[in-house]
Amino acid sequence: MFDGIVDTLAQKPSTTDDDELERLRDTIPGNGNSGTAFENGHDEQLKQSPLIWWDVKQHLAKQDTSGTGLSQYAVLGHVPDDEGRKPVLLNTNYPWSAFLCGSQGSGKSHTLSCMLENCLLTQPGIVARIGKTPNPLAGLVFHYDKSGWSGVSEASYLCSHISTTVLVSPSNYGDMKVQYESMAEVYGGLQNLQVEPLYLSPSRLNLNHMLNLMAVNKNGEPPLYVNVIKSILRQLKLQNGGKGSLDLQAFESALSDHDFTDAQRAPMDQRMDLLKSFLDLPPILQSEMKRGSLSMQGSLASNRNHGSRSGNMVRTSQSPPAYDWKSYIPRPDYLAGEQGRLLIIDLTDPLIEAEMACALFDICLSIFSQQTKCNKIVTLDEAHNYMSNTTNDFTQNLIATIRLQRHASTRVVIATQEPTLNTDLLDLCNITMIHRFSSPSWLKVLKSHIAGVLLHEGGDEAGDHDLLRRINKLKLGESLLFCPTAAFKIVQENGIDEVQKMAENFVKFRTRLRVTADGGITR
Secondary structure: OHHHHHHHHHOOOOOOHHHHHHHHHOOOOOOOOOOHHHHHHHHHHHHOOOEEEHHHHHHHHHHOOOOOOOOOEEEEEEOOOOOOOOEEEEEOOOOOEEEEEOOOOOOHHHHHHHHHHHHHOOOHHHHHHHEEOOOOOEEEEEEOOOOOOOOOOHHHHHHHOOEEEEEEOHHHHHHHHHHHHHHHHHHOOHHHEEEEEOOEOHHHOEHHHHHHHHHOOOOOOOOOOHHHHHHHHHHHHHHOOOOOEOOHHHHHHHHHHOOOOHHHHHHHHHHHHHHHOOEOOOOEOHHHHHOOOEEEOHHHHHHHHOOOOOOOEEEOOOOOOOEOHHHOOOOOOOOOOOOOEEEEEEOOOOOOOHHHHHHHHHHHHHHHHHHOOOOEEEEEOOHHHOOOOOOOHHHHHHHHHHHOHHHHOEEEEEEEOOOOOOHHHHHHOOEEEEOOOOOHHHHHHHHHHOHHHHOHHHHOHHHHHHHHHHHHOOOOOEEEEEOOOOEEEEEEEOOEEEEEEOOOOOEEEEEOOOOOOOOOOOO
């Protein structure tokens, strides 16, 4: 061992400044970016670009000696000014995030659906028309519209060629099932569509989920009972050895032992009843019914169980219910995504406020992300209907998902009319597609968060007017595309072909035609 140390010391290089400088230079590439490690890293970075122009793809194929190339991609559209109609490819092999905005009827949902097609399609004959997807993703779409005027989520038309499950509010299950199945029957996707009520397994919930659900308030102010809820949850966590799992029976028992004021009790019971309407719970023990402490909630029980279970009970006293866990048969778990399958969570229901919908979306996103082992795409359809510019847990969860998109193997797409929705999301997205709108205030927001908008024509008032004029003239399905890391041009430098990124530039873009059923509805 000592001989080895002596040999190493004997071979110690000269310590003159010139010798040291030469040694250190070995790891620094020259101005021509020479050096195998640097070149490999540069090529790998290009392969991770969210959008890749056709000429760049051809260039990468020529340069590729390993045979890896672009392994998974599909056409998203083209640049109308390009006479050759060369396709622009969406790279579905690496995570990215996209923000789609524009007025109603400008084509946002169409673009979102094309992105889903690119990620989920599996049939070789159809995939060959748009690219190649050897490893399709699992898809999740969130949709909500309290008024119900917008109908089904436009993403559901993918059921013509993609296996699709739609989870809806239990209290609106009948109406939503009719709407979705009627659509699928018209467009030939009934065999691929399944509509089920959304029921969450209590075993999947944690104390943080419970706190978020119980603390939701439309006015932003925490309910009067929230401090008591926090105290109870803290005690339950301590009793559970610091673990965050939820014991629903213990939680309800602790609630019943506390003396709430009338001002606290009424809204808390209302929130608890709403929460339990989304939980997959067993029936109440018959012994509880015989003691008269419970009464049947007929209409809700029928809607909850569809005639298959004895139903939920409404307490006429403050004692917690006793559930018959021995006879409990859990429902199928639809929140575990699978390759090539689409899951839509549509909480459209006149009885559910947007704040509650977001709280439930937050839980579903957490469970879906934890349970889905393959690569994922998460999309928000018509996000302005349920999200606001205020920060909530769902927004924070989305932001965290985008920040960690490479680690979580997740692509995120947000489609909304209003770019003012949440500027943190706008800041983080790799791709921004601005469809037609005419609001100067919207442009002002975009200018504050997108370098390409800020730098257009110097960013002065005349430049703003020109840009707004261009946006207002966009046709259906057209957009201004901003993607700083897009690999969009081949330029020659010193006689060598180099790939140029989009950086602060932008292009007028036209989304391709759908290859699954197109409902002819744009929002």
